[in-house]
Amino acid sequence: xxHSPLHISCQxxxxxxxxxxxxxxxxxQASVFEQHLNFCDGCVLYVDQVRKTIDVVGELRAEDxxxxxxxxxMSAFRDWxxx
Amino acid sequence: xxxxxxxxxxxxxxxxxxxWPLPAAGPGEWVSADLDPCHSGIHACAVYHLPLWLGxxxxxxxxxxxxxxxxxxxxxxxxxLVRRVDRWDEQAYAEYTRMCxxxxxxxAQEHGLExxxxxxxxxxxxxxxLLGFIxxxxxxxxxxxxxxxxxxxxxxxxxxxxxxxxx
Numbered sequence: 429x430x431h432s433p434l435h436i437s438c439q440x441x442x443x444x445x446x447x448x449x450x451x452x453x454x455x456x457q458a459s460v461f462e463q464h465l466n467f468c469d470g471c472v473l474y475v476d477q478v479r480k481t482i483d484v485v486g487e488l489r490a491e492d493x494x495x496x497x498x499x500x501x502m503s504a505f506r507d508w509x510x511x
Numbered sequence: 512x513x514x515x516x517x518x519x520x521x522x523x524x525x526x527x528x529x530x531w532p533l534p535a536a537g538p539g540e541w542v543s544a545d546l547d548p549c550h551s552g553i554h555a556c557a558v559y560h561l562p563l564w565l566g567x568x569x570x571x572x573x574x575x576x577x578x579x580x581x582x583x584x585x586x587x588x589x590x591x592l593v594r595r596v597d598r599w600d601e602q603a604y605a606e607y608t609r610m611c612x613x614x615x616x617x618x619a620q621e622h623g624l625e626x627x628x629x630x631x632x633x634x635x636x637x638x639x640x641l642l643g644f645i646x647x648x649x650x651x652x653x654x655x656x657x658x659x660x661x662x663x664x665x666x667x668x669x670x671x672x673x674x675x676x677x678x
Contacts, residue, residue, distance in 0.1 A: 432651070434656060451550050456581075459548075467638075468641070
């Protein structure tokens, strides 16, 4: 969180955005978060994009993912876990 | 309780998108909501909250039921829009933005913080909410949280006087 309780930076918006859209921020943090959105159009766009992404991903079912894509993802995860 | 609320031009909530019943011949219909600050409830401003939530369209709102007043906003379980604050028009908005920009320059130059000058004028097209924040942020750099709050109080006084608002 910010060094100041009065405001947050764009970087902090990026860090807190998931908690914000899931309404998991405490009220005081949500308040300074929204104050930032009130004057920062760039962060408003960013939050909108995150919301839309969550909406789209939330509607996606496992069976909607093509087998080929599933195989590529599983391979990527295995490589990532190997380090 | 008399309070104020900024809405988007279509009469919708800034953060929720909720379509408010607008006043016509009389006040708009009452709206009720569970009270959970920042998550649910009727969010509004006392006069001293206005600079924090500055927007383009301002309404007077009547709050009722349970009402919470925290440092940044009012939250109530019931509210209805009473009238649009017509004095808050494009001209007043531009004057407020200019006042905040001038205050920001003044503070920066008085305290050897001219680096801020490169930020102030390019921010003017973004409007009064940003310029108000910048002026308060410079005041905070000079005098900590007290400076920030003093600058916000200066902005509140300007709005209350220009729009003839009372709590």
